[in-house]
Amino acid sequence: MMKKHLQFVLAALLTFICFTNNLLAQTNVALNQTAIASSIESSAYPASGAIDGNGSTRWSSTFNNNQWIYIDLGEAYNLTEVRLTWETARGLDFDIDISNDAITWITVQSIRGNSDFNNVIDVSGYAARYVRMNGLVRATQYGFSLFEFEVYGVPVDDTPIVNLALNKSSSVSSLENATMLSAYAFDGLGTNVGAGGKAYDGSSVEYGRWASEYSDPQWISVDLGGVYEIREIRLFWEVANGMNFNIEVSDDNVNWTSVAGIINNSANQYINHIPVPIGTTAQYVRMYGITRNTGYGYSLYEFQVMGVNSILPINLVSFSVSKKENSAVISWDAALDKESKFEIQRSNDGISFSTIGSKHELTGSNGIVNHYSFVDQSPVNGINYYRIAYSEANGGRLFTRIEAISFGASSRLKVYPNPVTRDVNLLRIEIPDQIAGKTQVRIINMAGVVVKQQQFAEGNTILLVEGISKLVKGQYIVQVLPEKSAPVSKMIIVR
Structure with a gap:
C-alpha cells in the first residue's frame, strides 16, 4: 500500500511540474502592453493595473454602466482566449470586442448574467490587434474592476487554429451505460456548461455526453486521423469531473506520453483549458483520469484538441493562379510520399x-x-479566390494560401493607392453610382481572416478607409458589400 501511495505521489509531482512548465507554452500577449479605459475610479486604479501581471493591482472604472477597457497588443494576433480576473465589482453583462484600428469594433463573445470572478472566454478563429472588454451592466453598485485582463494568441500567420478532434473516431475504457457514448464528447456540442455542471440546448434539453463506470482509473481517447501539431486541450465536464488527470499523446495508440497534468481540479471547475508544450505533435490524444471528484465516473460533454493542420509528408513547392482567356488556370508543384488527393476550391x-x-x-x-x-x-464575374486542400491517405488535411484573380466586373472598383506603402493611412475606394448605397467594406488577408471592416452611409461613391498603416506587409482583398447589389472586390498589396 505504501509503495502504491509513493508511486502516485511521484506521478502527481511529475505531472504537476509538467503542467507548470506547460503554462509557459501559451503566452499572455497582453502583459505590459498598452491599456486604455473609458474611465478610472481614481489614480490608484489605472488601466495599466489590469495588464501588469500583478494580482494585487487592478483597474476600476467610475460607478456607472457602459464602461470599457481595451488593450493594444502592438501587432495582430491569431487569438485563442481571453481571461478576466474580477475584483468584487465584476461585470454582469459584457462583450468581448476586437478591432484592428481601435475604431471599428466587432463583438466576438457576449456574456450575460455573469456570476464568476474568473472568466475564460473562447475567441479562437479571430485575429486582431486590439481587444476590448465592453462592460454593459455592473453586478454591484460599484464600477467594473479587473485584477487581470489576459489575452492569449500567436502572431498572425496563415495557419488557422481549429478543433482537430471534431467528429473524429474515439475509444474509451468503459461506458456508464449504452447512452453515454464517447462520440458525444467530439460532436462540438455542450461547451456552454453552466455553474451547476450541466449543458443544455435552446430547448432546455441536456446535450449528450460520455460517462465512464464509477471507478478509477478511466480514459477517453481520440484518433485525429493523422499527425498534427497540438496547441491546447479543452475539456468541458459534466458534474462528474476529474480531480487528478493527465493529458497524454501517442503516434501509435500503444505508447503514451504525458504532456500535461491537472492535480486537485476543483469539484466545481467544469471547464479546463490546458496548454501543451510548443511543438507537441500526435495522432492520438487521451484524457487519463486518475482520481474522480464525485462518487460517479468521469463525464465529458466535449473534448477539444486545438491545433494546426501542419504535419503532412506532402511537400507543396509552389502554387499559382493565372488567367487564360476566359478561364482560370490553377497550377502547383508537389512531391508526394504516398497516395494523395488535391481538391481545388x-x-x-x-x-x-x-x-x-x-x-x-x-x-x-x-x-x-x-x-x-x-x-x-x-x-464568376468579379474576384475569384482559389486554394487547394491537400491530404495523404490516412493523414490530415492542409490548405494552401489563397490566390485571387479577377474577371469582368471587378474592374468597376478603383482603389488608390495600390500598392500601399506603410506610411499611408488612408485607402481611397471609388465605386460606380449603380452600386452606391449603404455599404460595408471588408479587408481580408490571405488566410481568409477579416482584419478590418468599416461601414459607410448611403449615397457615398468615394469611400475612405482609415487605419491602413496598421496592416502588416502582404496581399489583401478589399471587398465592398453594397446593401442592394452583389459584392465587388479588388486585390491590394501592402509593402
Whole structure:
C-alpha cells in the first residue's frame, strides 16, 4: 500500500511540474502592453493595473454602466482566449470586442448574467490587434474592476487554429451505460456548461455526453486521423469531473506520453483549458483520469484538441493562379510520399469555399517534384479566390494560401493607392453610382481572416478607409458589400 501511495505521489509531482512548465507554452500577449479605459475610479486604479501581471493591482472604472477597457497588443494576433480576473465589482453583462484600428469594433463573445470572478472566454478563429472588454451592466453598485485582463494568441500567420478532434473516431475504457457514448464528447456540442455542471440546448434539453463506470482509473481517447501539431486541450465536464488527470499523446495508440497534468481540479471547475508544450505533435490524444471528484465516473460533454493542420509528408513547392482567356488556370508543384488527393476550391468572397475539382494520385513520387494543373472554365464575374486542400491517405488535411484573380466586373472598383506603402493611412475606394448605397467594406488577408471592416452611409461613391498603416506587409482583398447589389472586390498589396 505504501509503495502504491509513493508511486502516485511521484506521478502527481511529475505531472504537476509538467503542467507548470506547460503554462509557459501559451503566452499572455497582453502583459505590459498598452491599456486604455473609458474611465478610472481614481489614480490608484489605472488601466495599466489590469495588464501588469500583478494580482494585487487592478483597474476600476467610475460607478456607472457602459464602461470599457481595451488593450493594444502592438501587432495582430491569431487569438485563442481571453481571461478576466474580477475584483468584487465584476461585470454582469459584457462583450468581448476586437478591432484592428481601435475604431471599428466587432463583438466576438457576449456574456450575460455573469456570476464568476474568473472568466475564460473562447475567441479562437479571430485575429486582431486590439481587444476590448465592453462592460454593459455592473453586478454591484460599484464600477467594473479587473485584477487581470489576459489575452492569449500567436502572431498572425496563415495557419488557422481549429478543433482537430471534431467528429473524429474515439475509444474509451468503459461506458456508464449504452447512452453515454464517447462520440458525444467530439460532436462540438455542450461547451456552454453552466455553474451547476450541466449543458443544455435552446430547448432546455441536456446535450449528450460520455460517462465512464464509477471507478478509477478511466480514459477517453481520440484518433485525429493523422499527425498534427497540438496547441491546447479543452475539456468541458459534466458534474462528474476529474480531480487528478493527465493529458497524454501517442503516434501509435500503444505508447503514451504525458504532456500535461491537472492535480486537485476543483469539484466545481467544469471547464479546463490546458496548454501543451510548443511543438507537441500526435495522432492520438487521451484524457487519463486518475482520481474522480464525485462518487460517479468521469463525464465529458466535449473534448477539444486545438491545433494546426501542419504535419503532412506532402511537400507543396509552389502554387499559382493565372488567367487564360476566359478561364482560370490553377497550377502547383508537389512531391508526394504516398497516395494523395488535391481538391481545388473556389470562393467569391474569400471566406466560404466550395470544391470545383480534384486530382487523386494513387502512388507517391519518391520525393520527385511533379507539376499539376487544373482549369476552371467557368469563373464568376468579379474576384475569384482559389486554394487547394491537400491530404495523404490516412493523414490530415492542409490548405494552401489563397490566390485571387479577377474577371469582368471587378474592374468597376478603383482603389488608390495600390500598392500601399506603410506610411499611408488612408485607402481611397471609388465605386460606380449603380452600386452606391449603404455599404460595408471588408479587408481580408490571405488566410481568409477579416482584419478590418468599416461601414459607410448611403449615397457615398468615394469611400475612405482609415487605419491602413496598421496592416502588416502582404496581399489583401478589399471587398465592398453594397446593401442592394452583389459584392465587388479588388486585390491590394501592402509593402
